[in-house]
Amino acid sequence: MQQNTILNEASNNMLSNIYRISILMTTPSSTEQVLTQIVDTVKEGLGFNRCSVYLINKEAETLECKFITGFTPDKEALVMARPFHLKRHECIETRVVKTGASILVKDFELDPTMTALDRKVTARMGRGCTLYVPLMIKGTVIGILGVDKRQGEPEITEHEFVSLSIFAGYASIVIENSRLYEALLHEKKFSETVLTSSVTGIVTTDITGGITSLNPAAAKIVGIEVGNTALLHRDIGEVFPALPGLDRIFPAVGVEEQYLESCEYHFRKHGGATAILHINASPLSDDADRVLGMLFTVQDVTSLKEREHYLQRVNRLISLGEMAAGVAHEIRNPLTGIGVVLDILRRRKGFLPRDRELADEAMAEIDRLESIVAGLLDFARPKDFNFEESAINDVVGGMLFLIEKQCRDQTLQLDVRYGDDIPPAPMDQEKIRQALLNVVINAIQAMPGGGNLSIETAYRRGDKDMRDSIVITIRDTGPGIPEATRERIFDPFFTTHSEGTGLGLSITHSVIKEHDGTITVESAEGRGTTFTVSIPIKPHTNGEE
Numbered sequence: 001m002q003q004n005t006i007l008n009e010a011s012n013n014m015l016s017n018i019y020r021i022s023i024l025m026t027t028p029s030s031t032e033q034v035l036t037q038i039v040d041t042v043k044e045g046l047g048f049n050r051c052s053v054y055l056i057n058k059e060a061e062t063l064e065c066k067f068i069t070g071f072t073p074d075k076e077a078l079v080m081a082r083p084f085h086l087k088r089h090e091c092i093e094t095r096v097v098k099t100g101a102s103i104l105v106k107d108f109e110l111d112p113t114m115t116a117l118d119r120k121v122t123a124r125m126g127r128g129c130t131l132y133v134p135l136m137i138k139g140t141v142i143g144i145l146g147v148d149k150r151q152g153e154p155e156i157t158e159h160e161f162v163s164l165s166i167f168a169g170y171a172s173i174v175i176e177n178s179r180l181y182e183a184l185l186h187e188k189k190f191s192e193t194v195l196t197s198s199v200t201g202i203v204t205t206d207i208t209g210g211i212t213s214l215n216p217a218a219a220k221i222v223g224i225e226v227g228n229t230a231l232l233h234r235d236i237g238e239v240f241p242a243l244p245g246l247d248r249i250f251p252a253v254g255v256e257e258q259y260l261e262s263c264e265y266h267f268r269k270h271g272g273a274t275a276i277l278h279i280n281a282s283p284l285s286d287d288a289d290r291v292l293g294m295l296f297t298v299q300d301v302t303s304l305k306e307r308e309h310y311l312q313r314v315n316r317l318i319s320l321g322e323m324a325a326g327v328a329h330e331i332r333n334p335l336t337g338i339g340v341v342l343d344i345l346r347r348r349k350g351f352l353p354r355d356r357e358l359a360d361e362a363m364a365e366i367d368r369l370e371s372i373v374a375g376l377l378d379f380a381r382p383k384d385f386n387f388e389e390s391a392i393n394d395v396v397g398g399m400l401f402l403i404e405k406q407c408r409d410q411t412l413q414l415d416v417r418y419g420d421d422i423p424p425a426p427m428d429q430e431k432i433r434q435a436l437l438n439v440v441i442n443a444i445q446a447m448p449g450g451g452n453l454s455i456e457t458a459y460r461r462g463d464k465d466m467r468d469s470i471v472i473t474i475r476d477t478g479p480g481i482p483e484a485t486r487e488r489i490f491d492p493f494f495t496t497h498s499e500g501t502g503l504g505l506s507i508t509h510s511v512i513k514e515h516d517g518t519i520t521v522e523s524a525e526g527r528g529t530t531f532t533v534s535i536p537i538k539p540h541t542n543g544e545e
C-alpha cells in the first residue's frame with residue numbers, strides 16, 4: 001500500500017514535471033526560453049542542483065553547451081566557451097551522442113572506462129556522480145542532458161535515472177519544436193526582409209483582384225507612404241487602370257494559371273507626372289497548388305527610358321550633324337561665289353535702279369542663307385570654345401536685358417530665381433548664354449497672348465550616378481509640345497514657326513553636350529513646357545582625378 005502511494009506520488013510528480021515543459025509546445029517559445037524551463041524543472045522538479053544541456057551544432061561536428069547551472073560562473077563560462085568535438089574528443093559526453101545510450105558514472109577515479117579528458121573535466125568542475133541522458137528525436141541524437149552531484153554527495157539513484165530518462169524524451173520534443181519554430185521565424189523574417197528591401201515593387205492580390213499586400217518599393221512607386229493601408233482590399237484595376245491583360249487574368253484565376261508578360265505601362269502619378277512601369281503578374285499558389293491570388297512585380301523604368309531616349313537623341317543628332325556639316329560646307333562656297341557675282345553686277349555702270357533693287361533683295365536672301373549655314377555649322381561642329389570658371393547666375397543675369405522688353409510687350413510675367421551658393425563651373429559664357437537664350441526665346445514665342453516665364457538656377461549635389469552639377473530650369477505656361485513631336489524638337493530644321501529655321505534647339509543641344517551636360521524637356525499639352533539644363537561642375541577627367 002505504502003509502496004503504491006510512493007509510486008503514485010512519483011508518477012504524479014513526473015507528470016507535473018512533464019506538464020511544466022509540455023506547455024511550451026503549445027506556446028511559441030524560443031530555444032533559450034525552452035532550455036531555461038527544462039533546466040528549472042530538472043533542478044526544482046527532479047531535485048538536481050547541477051544541470052547542463054548540450055546540443056549538436058548544425059554541421060553535426062560539435063556538441064555545444066547551451067545551458068549550464070549549479071557551478072561557479074567562471075566554470076560555467078568555460079564550459080559554454082569550449083564545445084566538444086564529436087570526432088576528436090573522447091569523453092562521456094561524446095560517447096552518449098555516438099551510442100545514443102545514457103551513461104551513469106559513479107566515480108571517475110575508479111571507473112576504468114573513463115578517459116584522460118573525462119578526468120581532466122572532472123578535476124576542473126569538481127563533479128561527483130554524473131549522469132548523461134541523450135536527447136533524441138526519431139532515433140537521432142540532437143544533444144544530451146546532464147546532471148551531477150557534488151563530490152561527497154549521495155549517488156544518483158535508480159529512480160532518478162529513470163525519471164531523468166523519461167523527462168529527456170519530452171524535453172527533446174520541446175527543444176526540437178522550439179528549433180523548428182525559430183527556423184520558421186527566421187525564414188519568415190528572411191522573406192519579410194527580402195520583400196522590404198527589394199527595389200522591385202511587389203503587390204499581391206486575392207483571386208478577385210483585391211490587394212492583399214504591397215511592399216515599400218511598390219508603395220513608393222504608386223506614391224503612398226510606406227505602411228499606409230489605404231490601398232488594401234482595393235481592386236488592383238483601380239490602382240493600375242486599364243492595365244493590359246487584367247480583365248483576362250481575373251475571371252480566369254483559380255480556373256487555370258494565368259500570367260501577365262512584362263508589359264510597359266504608363267502610370268499617372270498623383271502630381272500628374274507619368275511614370276513608365278514594367279509590370280509582370282503570375283499566380284500565387286499554396287503548397288497544394290491552389291491559386292490564392294496574383295503576384296504583381298512592378299518596376300519603375302522611367303529614368304532608364306529617359307536615358308535611353310536621350311542617348312538615341314544624341315546619336316541621331318551626331319549623325320545629322322555630320323551630314324549637316326557636309327551640306328553646309330558645300331553650300332557655303334557657291335553661296336559666297338553668287339554673292340561676289342551679284343555685288344560686281346550691282347556696281348556696274350548702266351545697272352538700272354530697279355535691277356539694283358532686285359540685286360539687293362537677292363543679296364539679303366544670300367545673307368539669310370549664310371546665317372542658316374553658319375547656324376548649321378554651329379550645330380554640327382561647335383568650335384572655339386573658351387572654357388573658364390563662370391558663375392551661372394551672372395551668365396543668366398547677362399541675358400535678361402535681351403528679353404525684358406519682349407516680355408513687357410507680350411505682358412509676360414518674368415520670374416527669375418537665382419540659387420544660392422552655386423559654385424562656379426567651367427563653361428563658355430557666350431555659348432551658354434546663347435544656348436539658354438534659344439530656349440527662352442522659344443518659351444516667349446510659345447506665349448504670344450501672355451503667360452508666365454520662369455528661369456531658375458540651382459546647385460544639385462551629385463550621387464553615385466551623377467556628378468555635382470548646375471541646373472537651370474526654364475518653364476513656360478504656353479500650349480506645350482505635342483507628345484508626337486517632342487522627340488523631334490532638337491532635330492535641325494524641325495520647326496513649327498513660319499519664320500524659324502529650326503536650328504535653335506539643335507545648337508543649344510550641341511553647346512550643352514560640349515559642356516558634358518544634358519538638356520531634357522517635360523511638357524504637358526495645354527499647361528506648358530519645362531526645359532531642364534544640367535551642367536557638371538567638374539569637367540570630364542577621363543578617369544584621372
Ligand SMILES: Nc1ncnc2c1ncn2[C@@H]1O[C@H](COP(=O)(O)OP(=O)(O)OP(=O)(O)O)[C@@H](O)[C@H]1O
Pocket residue numbers: 438442443446476478479480481489490494495496497499500501502503504505506529
Ligand atoms: N517652349 C516651347 N513651347 C512650345 N513649343 C516649343 C517650345 N520650345 C520649342 N518648341 C517647338 O520646338 C520647335 C523647334 O524649336 P527650335 O528653337 O529648334 O526652332 P524654332 O524656334 O522653330 O526656330 P529658330 O529657333 O531657329 O528660330 C519649335 O518650332 C516649336 O514647335
Ligand SMILES: [Mg+2]
Pocket residue numbers: 438441442500504505
Ligand atoms: Mg527657337
